[in-house]
Amino acid sequence: MGRRGRAPCCDKVGLNKGSWSLEEDMRLIAYIEKHGHGNWRALPKLAGLLRCGKSCRLRWINYLRPDIKRGNFTKEEEDAIIELHRLLGNKWSKIASCLPGRTDNEIKNMWNTHLKKRLASRERKSLATQKPEDSQSSSSSSAASRSCSDHGESKSDEEGNQDPSLYFTDLSVEMIEAPIGPDMDMWGVAEYDTHQEEAAVIVPEFLSMMEGGDYSSLIVSTGEEAMEEEEEAKGEGKSSEWVEYLEKELGLSGASEENDGINQESLMRDAAEQQMEMEEEDPVSSYFHKDLVSTCPFGSC
DNA sequence: AACCTCGGCAACCGCCGACCA
DNA sequence: CTGGTCGGCGGTTGCCGAGGT
Structure with a gap:
C-alpha cells in the first residue's frame, strides 16, 4: 500500500529457501x-x-539466539500469554518482550495452536456454568482490555475477568522466582x-x-x-x-560439559532500553515492568 | 503395513514505520 | 520534502511427524 518502490529484500534467484541446514x-x-x-x-x-x-x-x-528459552511453556507463561493477549491483542512482539527468552513467533504459534482453542473451550464451559449475572464483572474488566484491544481482533471477554494488575502482580513473583526451568540451566548463569x-x-x-x-x-x-x-x-x-x-x-551428543559464561549484556541492555521506551507509552508494559524491573534477572521485563 | 488426517512448528511473505541522504 | 533502504511485525503457508483407520 504505502510502498515506495521498495526493492525486494533480496535477489531471490539462487537463494536457499526452506529449512536451515x-x-x-x-x-x-x-x-x-x-x-x-x-x-x-x-x-x-x-x-x-x-x-x-x-x-x-x-x-x-x-x-x-543465545538467550532463547526453549522447551515447553510453563503454566505461568501460558497464563501470561493469555492475559497479555487479552490486553494487547495480537501484539506478539510486545507479549514476547514480557516473556524472557520467548520469541514472538513461538508465542504466536502457541496461541494459534493451543491457547486459542483452550480459551474457546474454557469460554464455552464458563458460559455453560456461569449465570448472566457475571456479565457485570466482565464489563468492568473490559475497560482495561478495551484500551489495548482496538488493534487487531477484538476478542470477546473471556472468563477470569479479574483485575489484570492483580494478575500480573502474582504472576510477576512466580516468573521471577522460577524463570529458569530444567531446560534453562544453561541460562541460569548469574555471572556472565x-x-x-x-x-x-x-x-x-x-x-x-x-x-x-x-x-x-x-x-x-x-x-x-x-x-x-x-x-x-x-x-x-x-x-x-x-x-x-x-x-x-539438534541431537548431536557429546556436548562439552564446561560451563562457560555467557555474554548477553548487549542483548539485555537492548531489551531493557526497549522496555523503558515501552514503559513511556504502554501502560500494560509499564505495569508489568514496574513489578519486575527491580528483580528480573533478564532486565527485559 | 500402508494410507490418511491432523496438529505443531519453522519459515516465508507482504506490509509498515523509522531512518537517512 | 521526497524517495530509497532497512529492520521489524503479524499473518499465512507448507513440511513433517504422530496418531488413527
Missing part, C-alpha cells in the same frame, strides 16, 4: 559471533550464506563472565562431530587468534554455551 546455522552463528549483525541485508553475503537477510534474521531471532574460549574454538569441535562436509571455511579463528578478536569485537556476543545447547537441540 546445520551448516547454514553454523555459518550464521560463526559470523554473528565474530561480527555481530550490523546489517542483515549484507550479512548473508558476508557470511557466505545463500539466504536473504530476512531469513537470516528470522533464523537468528527465532532459533539461534567472559570466558577465554570463543565459539570460534567450539565451532570446529562441533563441526568435527558432524558427518562429512568441509566446514573449514566456517572456522573464523582459533586459539589465541580468537582471544585477540574477542577483544576487538567488544559488545558482540561471545557465547559458546548456546552452541553446545544447539548441539543438544
